[in-house]
Amino acid sequence: NNETRGTLGWRTEQGKHDHTVLDLIPRAAELLNPAARAGDISQFVHHQATDKYDVLRSNPNLLASEQRITAADVDAVHNVLGRYYRLILVDSGNDESAGHWLRMVDKADQLVVPTIAKPEHAEAGALLLEALTSRGGRSAELARGAVVIVSQAREKDVNPSAAEIAQGFHGWVRDVVTVPYDRAMVENVLHYDALAPSTQRAWLAAAAVLANASKYVL
Numbered sequence: 001n002n003e004t005r006g007t008l009g010w011r012t013e014q015g016k017h018d019h020t021v022l023d024l025i026p027r028a029a030e031l032l033n034p035a036a037r038a039g040d041i042s043q044f045v046h047h048q049a050t051d052k053y054d055v056l057r058s059n060p061n062l063l064a065s066e067q068r069i070t071a072a073d074v075d076a077v078h079n080v081l082g083r084y085y086r087l088i089l090v091d092s093g094n095d096e097s098a099g100h101w102l103r104m105v106d107k108a109d110q111l112v113v114p115t116i117a118k119p120e121h122a123e124a125g126a127l128l129l130e131a132l133t134s135r136g137g138r139s140a141e142l143a144r145g146a147v148v149i150v151s152q153a154r155e156k157d158v159n160p161s162a163a164e165i166a167q168g169f170h171g172w173v174r175d176v177v178t179v180p181y182d183r184a185m186v187e188n189v190l191h192y193d194a195l196a197p198s199t200q201r202a203w204l205a206a207a208a209v210l211a212n213a214s215k216y217v218l
Contacts, residue, residue, distance in 0.1 A: 002058050009046075009058070013055075014046055020057045021057065024080065038084065092104055110213060113128065117165045149176075154186075175213060
């Protein structure tokens with residue numbers, strides 16, 4: 001859900017095609033047809049053979065003006081993915097005023113706010129939470145129930161530390177989790193087995209917090 005050069009496709013394995021979400025949107029009705037087969041979605045997603053999940057990419061090579069996404073597009077994609085998958089994780093851009101961003105929030109069961117241990121990044125996350133809270137209703141409920149994940153993204157950036165950044169979010173959200181620096185997180189394609197044991201445990205703890213926070217995740 002990010003038209004501004006989303007880079008998820010650069011950090012994940014590519015399948016036997018180069019399709020993106022832009023290729024799926026015009027085929028949504030076809031994929032929702034009762035005659036569609038379970039394997040039809042494989043034409044659009046990129047399977048991660050090692051870690052066993054699928055990625056629906058945006059196109060990082062196009063300008064934002066060439067791949068605008070509307071709220072109606074979010075509805076269509078969400079409907080398709082809801083038919084083929086039991087768990088949907090949506091990676092977004094940072095324009096909380098955009099129609100497609102707001103529609104994503106409307107559909108969310110659980111909000112995750114990732115940041116790194118840099119004050120300016122943490123401030124952006126805090127402003128996002130404030131904006132959602134000011135909207136009231138379901139948006140405010142999601143903000144209060146959010147989980148913030150603070151990563152020590154750079155080995156030398158330890159002042160402030162991830163723990164110090166995390167402290168600033170306590171009391172605002174449901175929970176805050178920290179993740180240590182790991183070179184495998186900032187280089188090449190992401191693979192769980194490439195992470196250090198301490199990083200694996202940290203991400204497992206984050207997943208447990210999310211499962212506990214959301215009444216929809218089993």
